[in-house]
Amino acid sequence: MNIEKTDRSRCLNESLKASFLAALVAFALSFLVLGVETRLFENKVIVVPHWNYVALIVLTVFVMRFMSVLFSWKRRKPSTDLKRAKKSYFSALFETKFENLLKIFGIALFIFAFFLPFFPFSGRYFLDLSILILTYTMLGWGLNVVIGLAGLLDLGYVAFYAAGAYSYALLSTSFFPFLIEQGYLNPVIMNWIFWICLPLSGISAALLGISIASPVLQLRGDYLAIVTLAFAEILRMILINWDELTGGPNGISRIPHPSFLGIEFNRSPEGFSAIFDLEYSSLQRLIFLYYLIFFLAMLTNVITLRLRRLPIGRSCEAMREDEIACRSLGIDTRNTKLTAFAIGAMFAGFAGSFFAARQGFISPESFGFMESALILSIVVLGGLGSQIGIVIASIVMVGGVQAARRLEFFNTLFGPDFDPSVYRMLLFGLVMVLIMICAPRGLISHRTPSILLQKKKASPADLTLEEQR
């Protein structure tokens, strides 16, 4: 009894101490950043204090820290072995259930996504958002090959996205038109330009991936991350400064849109609506774009899932676990890493060329570090290696912020000028911190084996035979 009491008071003491310290740090940080605002007033600088902000932040930090320490203290108590055994039994039971649940959820999600354009509530805005989410899902799945499967931290994934977009833009606006002008090619191919350039831009992104990865693959972990980050920045600088080729900061415009089996979406007599005897609507192109990215994303999904079960995918995973053991078994880890990099880059290239074809206009602005960070956070939040986790994460990270912008709720709370998208980064950080605290291995950290040994069960036929005897 007495022990319990002292324990409780010690717990209280410690939480108070920790939260006081945290509040002090919060005060030191917020005092200068939020507490004092300098304004120019009649050619003089005046200081406008905002003590209410500071007080609010310090108080929030104090309360949160207090709660978190109190909570973790309770959990720190050692559990008995029996309890632990029971728990592991239940978690094993839960795991098989969970796996089935995930499967059902995945199928439901697929069906929902497949019929999405025909739901009554899917208007223009909703479709646009869904296309964006699917693009990020595809990028997440692609990056997952590099990070989740091979364990290579790539912070410059957006470089390959940019490479795909620019390859498509350059091929379709200058290279092929030039060949047609010179009479080497029939102008008819311009109808099919997207389908010709899609694989080409995937290949060019993959080649770029190989060429940057090959000199730096001896580097590990943080060093590789830094080099890939720097590389993406260098590529962006090249895109901005090489005016003659890339159009510099103005980018490239009038990029041809994708066609449906060579049929364009326009008002002309050869257009989609005229041929299929429909009334022209700009929604038709949007629906087509939606199915296009849906198809591309599903292709990525199927290939990356299949890859895991192939020797290459398995050796990627093994390499992530223990590179030296891999080499002792005769696996060329250098080639394995290059393959993972190239495959990841290729999917980014596909997504990039879709992006260019959808927008019709690209500029280096779309390929900054924030894109890399967004894709990376989608992969990390989703749970490294989990396909469905990535879908959920991209819905939350991309869709959530956009949806928040449309909610009246925020405006009634914070006034009519409140724009949630300004707080996007804040939300990012908050979600990241929360997930890292609650589920350090991502939303879905479950790993399914790539191959299973089927145990031979006595078949029902054998049983009945024995019973008869």
Add this chain to the structure above:
Amino acid sequence: MTATMEKNCSSSQINDRLSPKAEAGKNPILQVDHLVMRFGGLAAINDISCSIFHSNITAIIGPNGAGKTTFFNCLTGFYKPTEGMIRMHHEDGTVFFLERMDDFRISASTNLVRTFQNIRLFKGMTVLENLMVAQHNKLVRTFGSAISGLFCSSGYVAREREALDLAKYWLDRIGLIESANEPAGSLPYGSQRRLEIVRAMCAEPRLLCLDEPAAGLNPNETSQMNTLLRFIRDKHAVSIMLIEHDMSMVMKISDHVIVLDYGEKISDGTPEFVRNDPAVIAAYLGTEDLENIN
């Protein structure tokens, strides 16, 4: 000049002392000549020459820090030796110069596969997956075959089934077939040791190098290990090199023993020969292992 002469003399003397039984009608699978490995000023391996013979179990023994693991690392390409030559002979007459090859290529093309002193399994992957990873090179012979797997081509499916059968065969052998779908890291220690050896066997070695395979095993597990090693030597015609501290195990299963001390070879021959070698007795004098030898 005279110094090298002397060294040559002494090493040839040692070779002369090699008893006829170990050499009987056998060709060396591995020949090491004047191997030197220096770390800064320290010569962890100092001019070692020896031969390893086909279908033998060769034990490398010596006190802690004698350079046994370093010797293995040199053979398997994980360290590039400072000096010396390592030749591997295949039955068809091909000779490989291991000191010039990359570590993974040594395993892939000369079929010299090793295990590690501290177990290096892919702990998060299942037992079966560990064995499948070891058969990577068999499954992916060419770039085309790597691609064909994506489309479940019949050739790939057949190869994968073969690989699965081999994995099942070895799992059956070490009694882990029931745990095939469990993460390798969740196995008990003794099973992990056996699994690592079997994983190396799935890479289809001609020469298997085991770094302290019985370290940390209880007597029961050690005898299981002995059975496994003899089985590998006899039924699969694989030559085995192993580093071991447990003298009773060494004397029981090995055909040939090489003794290292301070990076130098001090004895080389059959177990009986080594046991009575004054040089070995001197090196082990004062250590508890002496009682184990005699």
